[in-house]
Amino acid sequence: MIDPVPRSRKRISPFRLHRPETIDAAVAARAALPNSAYMGGGIDLLNGMKAGTEWTDIVLLRDIASLRTITRSDSHIRIGSGVGLDALGRNDVLLDLLPDIAAAWAPIANVRIRHQGTVGGNLMARKAHYDILPVLMAAGATVVFATVDGPLELPAAWLSSSTKPAAFGALLTEVRIPVHARIPFHDRSHLPGFLVTVGHCGDGAWRAAVAGAHDLPRVASLDLPVGIDLPIHSTLARRVAEDWCSGLPIMCERAGISGTWRRRAVPAVLARLLAGIAVSARSRAA
Ligand SMILES: Cc1cc2nc3c(=O)[nH]c(=O)nc-3n(C[C@H](O)[C@H](O)[C@H](O)COP(=O)(O)OP(=O)(O)OC[C@H]3O[C@@H](n4cnc5c(N)ncnc54)[C@H](O)[C@@H]3O)c2cc1C
The missing domain is CATH 3.30.465.10 (Uridine Diphospho-n-acetylenolpyruvylglucosamine Reductase; domain 3)
Incomplete structure (x- = not known):
């Protein structure tokens, strides 16, 4: 007989489902159950279980x-x-x-x-x-x-x-x-390679973050000359982007894309964002 579960997948082991209706009850349930996990929509959690992760108890958060x-x-x-x-x-x-x-x-x-x-x-x-x-x-x-x-x-x-x-x-x-945070410069068009985003929390101190280039996203402040706001001239943008990138950990190979390519592409894309050349999320979504 053909097993309907592909070899890369496993049957999910039996588990008990808990449905707390308050935050306190969810935290108490999870604390009392040593091999338990929270579940939101379950996409990643169930994927992990199909790949072999075993949880005896799942605390579903949907009823809170x-x-x-x-x-x-x-x-x-x-x-x-x-x-x-x-x-x-x-x-x-x-x-x-x-x-x-x-x-x-x-x-x-x-x-x-x-x-x-x-x-x-x-x-x-x-x-x-x-x-x-x-x-x-x-x-x-x-x-x-x-x-x-x-x-x-x-x-x-x-x-x-x-x-x-x-x-x-x-x-x-x-x-x-x-409430005054802004993310005016954002480019996710190079995913699964990487995503770059630039913003501030309302104080005008610009930060850039990159996702997909390391094991987890990274953020660092942008070193802009005093009194200069974004967007900036493309020559300055290239220097600021390169300095910002050189302060990050080494970019990794992931999703079949090399770290070397990321190391070249991330500062180039960031420089275009800082110079206001690249298309921001807002105008692209409009
Ligand atoms: C085809 C596909 C395309 C996708 N494309 C994108 C994309 O373009 N961009 C993107 O960002 N994502 C993308 N995703 C990922 C998707 O956004 C995530 O799978 C989804 O957001 C996970 O949410 P969930 O509620 O299902 O998580 P779950 O599977 O429920 O939980 C994930 C993990 O978080 C834990 N957890 C859940 N909620 C809490 C909580 N409140 N407190 C503590 N721990 C908690 C769980 O225990 C588990 O470990 C994609 C996924 C797929 C399958």
Whole structure:
């Protein structure tokens, strides 16, 4: 008889499904169950299980209503971790207050993935080339976790450090983006090679982030001459982009694309963005 499961895939081992309705109940469930994982839309989690990862207990986050809202305060926009990817390019709060960011995220994946996947799953899958984290890092956003010891707010860039948030069972509850954050320069047209994004948190101190060129996205400040704002002359843009790149770790080979090509292409694309030559996410989405 032919086995319907391809050799590269495994049958998912049996697991217990838990459906907490509050953040506290989810954190308590995960803490009490040593071999458990949170599940948002389940795309990456189930893919991992088909590849052999075994969880005896899965804590589904879909029933926690407070994770699925986008709200604003005086200082920031709060996006719940259970918000679906499809909301990012269509939500009125985001479109009104952070249109650059809504436009940068609108083209993520395809309709099916956008419908199923969540912001929390995209971030906590911690994949090199996913779109949400580099934008958050360039925008100076923070991420908030619920833990058994209480809430924990950290810079989004912490997610690209080597610490594994899953190791301490933390539940990502929301991301907070400063209300005056801007991402006017953004180019994802070279994916799966890399994505480059440029923004600030409202203070005009420009940062650039790159995804897909390292094991996780990287962010660093742009060293612009005092008193000069973006866009800048193309000669200066080339120098600033090259300096920015030389401060990053060595770019890796990934998805069949060499690190050497990335090392040449990333500063070239960044320079075009800084000079205002390349097409930004906003104008491309329009
Ligand atoms: C064909 C295809 C194309 C894609 N294209 C793109 C693309 O262009 N850009 C892009 O960015 N992404 C892309 N993706 C990736 C997609 O965005 C992610 O698979 C999706 O966002 C994962 O979300 P999820 O809710 O399903 O995560 P899940 O599978 O539910 O979770 C992923 C991981 O995060 C953990 N987790 C989930 N939620 C939380 C939480 N709140 N707190 C703590 N841990 C949590 C889970 O335990 C698991 O380890 C693509 C995927 C596919 C299959």
